[in-house]
Amino acid sequence: MVNDQPTQVRPTSANGGRTTAPALRRGLDILELFLDSSEGLRVPEITARLGLPRASVHELVGALVDRGYLKANSDDHPSSYSLGVKVLQLGGAYEQALDMAALGRKIAKSVAAESGETVQVAVRDGRLAVYVVRVDSRHAVRLVSSVGSRLAAHCTAGGKMLLSALDDDELDALYPDDDSVEPMTQRSIDSKARLLSGLAEIRRRGWSEEFCESNDDAACVAAPVFDAHGTCVAAMSITVPTIRWNEATRERNLDLVREGARALSRELGASGKHV
Incomplete structure (x- = not known):
């Protein structure tokens, strides 16, 4: 100093x-x-x-x-x-965030129109999932949240999708012990072992979900959004009240969110296996 x-x-x-x-x-x-x-x-x-x-x-x-x-x-x-180069990196991150919000909202509107449910795009800030895009459900009963909302990443489908992109060292730094894995509901992941096991499964299948883990009345599916470098920079999710949730709803919304995430990835320059 x-x-x-x-x-x-x-x-x-x-x-x-x-x-x-x-x-x-x-x-x-x-x-x-x-x-x-x-x-x-x-x-x-x-x-x-x-x-x-x-x-x-x-x-x-x-x-x-x-x-x-x-x-x-x-x-x-x-x-x-x-x-120096760090200034360029910051400028690139800022530009990407602006593009993410604009492009994400355009595609989220399309996904929400097909799904009829709430569609969001989240980015990660440490152990938090931050929602940068939100398009409301057309139903009277729907998720209540807003752009800028921040939730524990390990309790949300989008947040878990983002965490699954981290390596072991990064996860150890974020979650050194069980105390760092704080639940939001009785169904939330509440231990480091459960978190790591769940993230391994997400990596294997390429998408994530939650059922009453951040909200006792909501279920959610999410898919990764990649940039031109193949980096997972965001997650798109569809959230449905549990009163409308069943296996058919889950499968339909999973198809929609995966296609929406691929569309946003293409807009961000991703190619190959990511689209």
């Missing part, structure tokens, strides 16, 4: 009164200088533009280089810096 001035937290007008640490704010100020500088900047230039102590700038630039947000232009003496 930079300690050339007393550490304090100040409100910022740009975020509605929330506060940020000085080092973080200065790091972001440095990155934003590069929005108008395609040829790179040297530490003295950054120091002059921001009015910061040179030692602080050296430390912050070093941290940004270490994390991939800046890179040193090796042919320059003294070194100048330009934006």
Whole structure:
């Protein structure tokens, strides 16, 4: 941490009164200088533009280089810096999220029209499934949720689909023990062993389901959505109240959600076995 001035937290007008640490704010100020500088900047230039102590700038630039947000232009003496690959990755992730919502909603509408039930698209944030698209059922009795809803991933069909794409090390980091597998209902997965066993089965068959695991009155099937790199980036799901759930409903909605997920994958550039 930079300690050339007393550490304090100040409100910022740009975020509605929330506060940020000085080092973080200065790091972001440095990155934003590069929005108008395609040829790179040297530490003295950054120091002059921001009015910061040179030692602080050296430390912050070093941290940004270490994390991939800046890179040193090796042919320059003294070194100048330009934006690194991590910024490109963040921009790509942001662009993908925008495409995901727009494309996902278009395809989810089509799937919902055929199914008559609620269709959602979820992405993963740690141990949570976050719903970025939702198209309501046309029935009076239907799932109540909203875009932006966050549920425990291991309790939802879409969340389990996303978790099944992770490797053993990633799953161990997310779920180190049984205490990290918290149930939402009496039917929820409630142990790491059950979770890992269930995810192995999902990988084998290529789709997931839940019955009253996140909601005592809802059943759900989900399928994976892949991007151009073959990465599972989202899951599409169809949720049905249990009063309308039976084997025929399950099979029909499973066919619809798998086809919908393949259609969204094609829109995102996936090919081969993923479509």
